[in-house]
Amino acid sequence: MNTADQYVKAIYLLQRMEDAPASTGALADRLDVSPASANEMIGKLESRGLAEHEKYKGVTLTDEGIVRARDALQTYCIIERFLANVLSVDEFRSEARELEPVIDDLVAERLDTIIDRNADCPDCFDPETDACCHLEIVAEHAEAGEQRAD
Amino acid sequence: MPKPGGTTVSVGHQVDSDHQLARLLQIGVVLEEVVEARSYHHYQSIDGEPQLDPEIESLLEHVVEESADHRERLEDLIDQLNADSVPFEQIEALVEAQYGATEPDDFDDILYDQLCNEETAYKFYDDLVGALRASEASFSIHRDRLIDVLVGIREEEAQGVKEVTTLMNTRQ
Numbered sequence: 001m002n003t004a005d006q007y008v009k010a011i012y013l014l015q016r017m018e019d020a021p022a023s024t025g026a027l028a029d030r031l032d033v034s035p036a037s038a039n040e041m042i043g044k045l046e047s048r049g050l051a052e053h054e055k056y057k058g059v060t061l062t063d064e065g066i067v068r069a070r071d072a073l074q075t076y077c078i079i080e081r082f083l084a085n086v087l088s089v090d091e092f093r094s095e096a097r098e099l100e101p102v103i104d105d106l107v108a109e110r111l112d113t114i115i116d117r118n119a120d121c122p123d124c125f126d127p128e129t130d131a132c133c134h135l136e137i138v139a140e141h142a143e144a145g146e147q148r149a150d
Numbered sequence: 151m152p153k154p155g156g157t158t159v160s161v162g163h164q165v166d167s168d169h170q171l172a173r174l175l176q177i178g179v180v181l182e183e184v185v186e187a188r189s190y191h192h193y194q195s196i197d198g199e200p201q202l203d204p205e206i207e208s209l210l211e212h213v214v215e216e217s218a219d220h221r222e223r224l225e226d227l228i229d230q231l232n233a234d235s236v237p238f239e240q241i242e243a244l245v246e247a248q249y250g251a252t253e254p255d256d257f258d259d260i261l262y263d264q265l266c267n268e269e270t271a272y273k274f275y276d277d278l279v280g281a282l283r284a285s286e287a288s289f290s291i292h293r294d295r296l297i298d299v300l301v302g303i304r305e306e307e308a309q310g311v312k313e314v315t316t317l318m319n320t321r322q
Binding site for chain 2: 082086087089095098099101102103104106107109110111113114115116
């Protein structure tokens with residue numbers, strides 16, 4: 001998945017969680033990049049017609065951006081589901097995040113031929129747990145969630 | 151500032167640990183196993199056809215052999231990383247379980263499926279080689295040998311794309 005797709009996916013999830021435009025700070029934080037890098041990419045997404053940025057409010061995806069983000073999220077769901085169900089990886093979320101930049105959509109589509117994905121994908125994706133809601137979250141992740149809540 | 155959803159992703163295209171490399175090689179093995187199992191399925195399905203197409207039959211036979219060979223070369227690398235491969239029987243069963251939903255209808259569909267297989271595999275190895283070249287990490291496997299093996303497989307996938315495309319063009 002290329003960098004632009006990782007950004008639109010992150011913006012989409014932030015918008016969904018907040019039901020509001022995504023702030024540059026939250027976006028930079030989620031992607032673990034500097035605010036300057038996030039701003040630069042937001043500019044590129046704007047010039048490609050994928051997002052709109054309003055000062056002091058944040059960034060909102062255009063209709064085209066939403067389509068792109070949902071495709072990227074679907075690819076991410078395939079990677080998570082493949083790791084969890086086929087390779088039995090407990091830490092499927094952290095590994096999916098590591099592998100995401102190296103796995104192309106084309107590759108994910110082939111992996112999709114051997115996994116049983118739900119018809120509601122990618123709406124099944126829960127941004128809070130960063131996982132498909134149909135995947136079981138192992139104890140380690142639940143503990144991490146509790147620590148975050150503290 | 152708390153991280154929304156408590157998660158971050160790393161934007162980049164690097165491979166920087168034995169663990170991540172082993173996982174990617176496992177994915178390569180699975181892709182080869184999917185190709186092998188689907189090609190075998192196609193091969194079996196045309197076996198009883200009254201108008202058997204020898205060119206497609208020969209292509210599928212070659213693809214099954216080549217994918218098995220690629221799988222062995224990847225497994226050799228995975229062994230050196232002290233990781234486990236993914237049993238072919240497991241993937242074959244998954245292909246079998248999902249095959250009905252994606253089964254090609256005719257010879258043209260079989261060729262198209264093969265083209266997708268070869269293109270996908272090429273893209274996977276190309277991205278992996280690119281990510282390894284962009285990384286300065288050291289692995290338990292000698293970097294040059296690792297890249298040589300992956301480039302070798304990638305070139306065979308490129309050749310496969312050419313062969314399927316040629317066959318598709320001659321049938322039009």
